[in-house]
Amino acid sequence: MRDIKNLTRENLEEVCRSRGVPVFHAQQLFEWIYRKRVNDFSLMPNVPVKFREYLKTVFYFSQMDVLKKEVSTDGTVKFLMGLPGGLAVESVLIPEKKRRTLCVSTQAGCKFGCKFCVSGLDGFKRNLTPGEITGQLLAVEKDTGEKVTNIVFMGVGEPLDNFENLMVSIAIFMDNRGFEIGKRKIVISTCGFVPGIDLLAARGAGLRISVSLHSADDKKRSEIMPVNKKYDTGKLMKALKKFYEKEKFAVTFEYVLISGFNSSEKDAAALSMYVKGVPHKLNIIPYNSSDYFQWKAPTGEEIGAFVEILKTRGVFYTIRRPRGRDISAACGQLKAKITS
Numbered sequence: 383m384r385d386i387k388n389l390t391r392e393n394l395e396e397v398c399r400s401r402g403v404p405v406f407h408a409q410q411l412f413e414w415i416y417r418k419r420v421n422d423f424s425l426m427p428n429v430p431v432k433f434r435e436y437l438k439t440v441f442y443f444s445q446m447d448v449l450k451k452e453v454s455t456d457g458t459v460k461f462l463m464g465l466p467g468g469l470a471v472e473s474v475l476i477p478e479k480k481r482r483t484l485c486v487s488t489q490a491g492c493k494f495g496c497k498f499c500v501s502g503l504d505g506f507k508r509n510l511t512p513g514e515i516t517g518q519l520l521a522v523e524k525d526t527g528e529k530v531t532n533i534v535f536m537g538v539g540e541p542l543d544n545f546e547n548l549m550v551s552i553a554i555f556m557d558n559r560g561f562e563i564g565k566r567k568i569v570i571s572t573c574g575f576v577p578g579i580d581l582l583a584a585r586g587a588g589l590r591i592s593v594s595l596h597s598a599d600d601k602k603r604s605e606i607m608p609v610n611k612k613y614d615t616g617k618l619m620k621a622l623k624k625f626y627e628k629e630k631f632a633v634t635f636e637y638v639l640i641s642g643f644n645s646s647e648k649d650a651a652a653l654s655m656y657v658k659g660v661p662h663k664l665n666i667i668p669y670n671s672s673d674y675f676q677w678k679a680p681t682g683e684e685i686g687a688f689v690e691i692l693k694t695r696g697v698f699y700t701i702r703r704p705r706g707r708d709i710s711a712a713c714g715q716l717k718a719k720i721t722s
């Protein structure tokens with residue numbers, strides 16, 4: 383049996399064709415699943431009975447369940463979602479004025495082992511399926527009763543390391559017979575996994591990316607992000623330039639500012655020079671202290687001195703205040719296990 387939620391509408395049309403059924407039934411199936419949220423073929427009366435009988439023999443409906451929910455004082459909500467086999471992932475809902483952004487996970491655990499992130503502490507377990515990725519949104523909307531407007535692939539895992547499943551889930555998120563989330567409202571966050579950036583550029587999907595940079599100095603970056611040992615800042619910039627040439631979207635750089643590690647004048651100067659290599663946006667994110675690591679959150683003075691150098695070097699930036707800090711829902715704090 384296969385999960386029907388791993389299929390795009392085009393895939394469902396192929397199923398229709400293979401059974402000699404008109405393809406508009408794929409559209410109806412899609413609407414039943416993603417608009418009316420029906421998980422039972424018997425309750426889809428406009429789909430031919432014989433076709434439904436066939437579908438029942440080959441497909442099932444996966445469902446993500448919310449195991450735990452925590453609400454931050456700033457309104458951010460963290461959901462722990464169960465996966466088959468006792469695994470779990472976290473998703474975070476960030477409500478802002480008109481926007482409701484969902485940060486989704488793409489892998490159970492992570493193999494990239496960034497030294498400020500708890501997601502990879504227990505190692506990599508497996509890739510999430512498209513049904514498990516989109517299922518996070520279905521579960522959150524069911525729980526809250528409110529529509530998610532934006533998606534950021536910034537939860538547990540490296541999205542570009544689960545490329546095909548990521549692409550299928552995005553096709554489902556964007557489908558105008560389903561969630562109808564525009565591509566401008568979707569952001570893929572990467573640790574700088576160059577083969578994935580190259581694939582995305584080659585695909586020409588018109589999607590935006592956000593790169594976790596955290597240091598423009600190779601020695602420091604490799605210390606905190608092992609991915610840099612293989613794909614250093616030079617290779618990363620080459621891939622980003624290629625991506626920009628193809629997509630013409632500014633790349634967003636994320637820089638987690640860690641006290642005494644990447645917060646010096648020299649670090650700010652190196653960052654200024656590096657980001658100018660490609661049209662960009664820059665987010666400075668003061669580090670979230672964690673019981674798991676020795677890194678320290680920067681003081682207000684440190685942040686001020688750092689951004690002053692960016693300013694004098696003509697680099698525009700935004701300081702992003704971490705959301706959901708009190709419930710460990712901020713950047714680098716998400717886990718992939720059931721016990722807290």
Ligand code: SF4
Nearest residue numbers: 492494496499502539
């Ligand atoms: S920051 Fe992203 S890539 Fe790095 S360990 Fe955490 S989840 Fe993995």
